[in-house]
Amino acid sequence: MKNFDINEDPHRRFNPLINEWVLVSPHRAKRPWQGQNETISTEELPKYDPTCYLCPGNVRANGMNNPQYESSFVFENDFAAMKQDEIIFEDDIKHTFFKAKPEQGISRVVCFSPRHDLTLPEMEIADIENIIKTWQKEYTDLGNIKYINHVQIFENKGSVMGCSNPHPHGQIWAQSSLPTQVEKTQNSLKSYFDKNQKTLLEDYVQAELKVGERIVIENDHFVALVPFWAIWPYETMIVSKRAVNKITNFTADESTAFAKILKQLTTKYDNLFNTSFPYSSGIHQSPTDGLIHPEWHFHMHFYPPLLRSATVKKFMVGYEMLGESQRDITPEKSAEILRQLSDVHYKSLVK
Amino acid sequence: MKNFDINEDPHRRFNPLINEWVLVSPHRAKRPWQGQNETISTEELPKYDPTCYLCPGNVRANGMNNPQYESSFVFENDFAAMKQDEIIFEDDIKHTFFKAKPEQGISRVVCFSPRHDLTLPEMEIADIENIIKTWQKEYTDLGNIKYINHVQIFENKGSVMGCSNPHPHGQIWAQSSLPTQVEKTQNSLKSYFDKNQKTLLEDYVQAELKVGERIVIENDHFVALVPFWAIWPYETMIVSKRAVNKITNFTADESTAFAKILKQLTTKYDNLFNTSFPYSSGIHQSPTDGLIHPEWHFHMHFYPPLLRSATVKKFMVGYEMLGESQRDITPEKSAEILRQLSDVHYKSLVK
Ligand SMILES: O=P(O)(O)O[C@H]1O[C@H](CO)[C@@H](O)[C@H](O)[C@H]1O
Ligand SMILES: O=P(O)(O)O[C@H]1O[C@H](CO)[C@@H](O)[C@H](O)[C@H]1O
Numbered sequence: 001m002k003n004f005d006i007n008e009d010p011h012r013r014f015n016p017l018i019n020e021w022v023l024v025s026p027h028r029a030k031r032p033w034q035g036q037n038e039t040i041s042t043e044e045l046p047k048y049d050p051t052c053y054l055c056p057g058n059v060r061a062n063g064m065n066n067p068q069y070e071s072s073f074v075f076e077n078d079f080a081a082m083k084q085d086e087i088i089f090e091d092d093i094k095h096t097f098f099k100a101k102p103e104q105g106i107s108r109v110v111c112f113s114p115r116h117d118l119t120l121p122e123m124e125i126a127d128i129e130n131i132i133k134t135w136q137k138e139y140t141d142l143g144n145i146k147y148i149n150h151v152q153i154f155e156n157k158g159s160v161m162g163c164s165n166p167h168p169h170g171q172i173w174a175q176s177s178l179p180t181q182v183e184k185t186q187n188s189l190k191s192y193f194d195k196n197q198k199t200l201l202e203d204y205v206q207a208e209l210k211v212g213e214r215i216v217i218e219n220d221h222f223v224a225l226v227p228f229w230a231i232w233p234y235e236t237m238i239v240s241k242r243a244v245n246k247i248t249n250f251t252a253d254e255s256t257a258f259a260k261i262l263k264q265l266t267t268k269y270d271n272l273f274n275t276s277f278p279y280s281s282g283i284h285q286s287p288t289d290g291l292i293h294p295e296w297h298f299h300m301h302f303y304p305p306l307l308r309s310a311t312v313k314k315f316m317v318g319y320e321m322l323g324e325s326q327r328d329i330t331p332e333k334s335a336e337i338l339r340q341l342s343d344v345h346y347k348s349l350v351k
Numbered sequence: 352m353k354n355f356d357i358n359e360d361p362h363r364r365f366n367p368l369i370n371e372w373v374l375v376s377p378h379r380a381k382r383p384w385q386g387q388n389e390t391i392s393t394e395e396l397p398k399y400d401p402t403c404y405l406c407p408g409n410v411r412a413n414g415m416n417n418p419q420y421e422s423s424f425v426f427e428n429d430f431a432a433m434k435q436d437e438i439i440f441e442d443d444i445k446h447t448f449f450k451a452k453p454e455q456g457i458s459r460v461v462c463f464s465p466r467h468d469l470t471l472p473e474m475e476i477a478d479i480e481n482i483i484k485t486w487q488k489e490y491t492d493l494g495n496i497k498y499i500n501h502v503q504i505f506e507n508k509g510s511v512m513g514c515s516n517p518h519p520h521g522q523i524w525a526q527s528s529l530p531t532q533v534e535k536t537q538n539s540l541k542s543y544f545d546k547n548q549k550t551l552l553e554d555y556v557q558a559e560l561k562v563g564e565r566i567v568i569e570n571d572h573f574v575a576l577v578p579f580w581a582i583w584p585y586e587t588m589i590v591s592k593r594a595v596n597k598i599t600n601f602t603a604d605e606s607t608a609f610a611k612i613l614k615q616l617t618t619k620y621d622n623l624f625n626t627s628f629p630y631s632s633g634i635h636q637s638p639t640d641g642l643i644h645p646e647w648h649f650h651m652h653f654y655p656p657l658l659r660s661a662t663v664k665k666f667m668v669g670y671e672m673l674g675e676s677q678r679d680i681t682p683e684k685s686a687e688i689l690r691q692l693s694d695v696h697y698k699s700l701v702k
Contacts, residue, residue: 315513
């Protein structure tokens with residue numbers, strides 16, 4: 001019998017945002033890897049690709065021409081997962097096992113830059129501020145549509161994350177229902193706020209700043225950290241220090257600070273394995289259902305799949321799908337590694 | 352405005368086993384795919400591979416020799432995610448944000464066959480019955496250990512599912528806590544049983560048999576179906592018709608019927624894209640916490656990643672991670688495709 005050492009012993013941690021546990025196996029990163037390696041493209045991308053359907057001036061799948069856009073550019077997804085059609089539906093069919101209801105929504109694609117080869121970490125702060133402005137405008141415009149109650153801003157980066165075009169872009173799926181993960185988060189945030197009259201993340205960020213060990217970057221308005229309950233090896237969350245509940249409530253200083261931390265974090269990510277680091281990221285913020293939502297607190301999740309190198313990822317498979325998420329390196333260790341990485345992009349050094 | 356057509360219109364479906372929704376976009380399978388293709392090995396495997404650490408007689412990473420086993424063979428995982436050490440822990444540290452507790456557990460590997468090249472669909476029924484016996488024995492032995500309250504039997508098949516060795520094998524992770532997904536399921540099963548004095552799955556299977564459209568295979572004792580709320584394109588579930596709550600309570604007939612449906616289902620899977628079909632599968636059944644658990648009902652989940660072909664999978668990424676699971680083909684369509692596939696393995700035809 002020995003005393004619990006969180007850095008060495010297998011344990012579970014609790015995620016208060018969604019009320020789920022994660023299994024942490026610190027010693028497990030030592031096992032040898034004989035499994036699948038990802039292929040990564042080391043090909044230098046051109047600034048403009050005539051075959052890319054996101055580059056300025058090119059033709060998209062639906063035959064439409066992209067304008068000669070100069071900063072960011074937004075268009076409706078031609079193969080949207082939801083449609084805008086209003087559907088008549090009899091809600092009284094409340095079957096226990098066959099419960100379904102139509103969902104209305106809009107999907108948009110947000111090109112981050114006219115440049116085919118420029119990812120977030122390589123952009124100027126002003127360019128990133130411009131993307132933030134685009135997100136604000138989309139959140140407002142889509143949120144103002146009567147039936148839209150939630151606006152999900154996200155990015156799939158890298159082919160390993162299902163991204164089919166390297167041209168830097170994100171997506172927005174706006175819809176009438178609160179998606180499952182957002183609803184879970186909202187329930188947790190609400191019950192914390194009702195009890196404490198403060199947002200859960202306001203108190204969490206303060207608690208993290210106090211211990212320091214999971215902080216990756218801090219500036220005047222934002223903190224990037226590896227959550228205590230992170231499931232992906234290098235998962236991070238950018239949280240505002242102030243309890244601001246949506247991106248449209250940022251001050252000008254907050255927008256700049258957010259652009260800076262986005263650039264710094266994604267630069268560290270690229271520097272980790274000297275590769276354009278794949279991830280899915282997305283913003284969680286107040287729903288657009290017309291209610292006030294003082295419990296909501298702006299944050300952005302980064303879920304990167306890589307574990308050991310540019311080609312070896314963590315597989316969330318059998319045990320993880322049937323049992324619970326499991327990680328092989330502690331969040332403290334990951335935060336330390338990310339914290340110590342340079343803010344200067346590796347590509348700018350070799351050029 | 353049009354009337355809701357579940358086969359055409361985007362909608363959400365409810366999963367009563369874990370109380371979560373899934374977004375279904377029937378029209379979306381039409382979009383062209385320009386993203387990542389998986390590499391598949393078309394290489395014929397030898398019956399015995401001298402470099403395989405799972406083949407009979409070979410040496411494992413820890414220096415131990417495998418016996419010359421003739422049916423299935425079980426050993427302790429050298430790189431287990433949990434350890435058997437008892438850890439002293441002060442449970443009074445109930446921090447809101449930093450909640451962690453040590454977890455005790457055992458991981459085992461179950462080789463399905465001495466043959467390096469023989470997967471489930473290619474085995475004889477008697478061989479599969481033998482695997483079922485092994486699972487029963489492990490469930491009993493592990494479950495009898497005082498601190499083990501849950502035994503998770505699962506298989507990761509294919510390199511795309513993180514499996515690092517093609518030698519047919521599964522795993523068992525046994526532990527002191529109920530894993531997150533199992534706890535969610537147990538809560539749903541329990542509240543249904545308390546209300547109806549019948550298991551949720553007993554009633555669900557009957558409801559499915561009545562409509563028929565999601566049934567893939569039925570025999571005297573088991574049904575393989577695509578759940579109404581399936582998230583993966585070709586996800587299925589094998590459910591016992593009788594409310595049997597664990598594998599050790601199978602009758603002899605049930606064991607044979609289970610072996611048969613396992614062979615048939617995995618054969619159909621291989622025949623879908625003429626490939627050794629990757630998936631993660633696993634059994635959900637009564638915990639081994641010493642309580643009676645009449646609410647539990649034996650079932651086995653199959654989560655296969657492929658969507659369009661042997662090389663194009665479904666990516667559960669940005670929207671799915673941040674919002675909710677999303678599928679591009681209806682469960683009814685998937686069930687129809689699987690149902691119509693032959694029970695004769697494609698390899699046995701070409702040989
Ligand atoms: O133990 P294995 O088979 O090497 O590992 C595989 O299955 C485990 C359980 O689902 C996962 O945690 C690993 O990420 C995966 O690579
Ligand atoms: O719309 P895309 O980028 O082609 O598609 C990608 O992102 C979507 C949203 O996360 C996923 O549903 C798809 O599986 C993925 O391939």
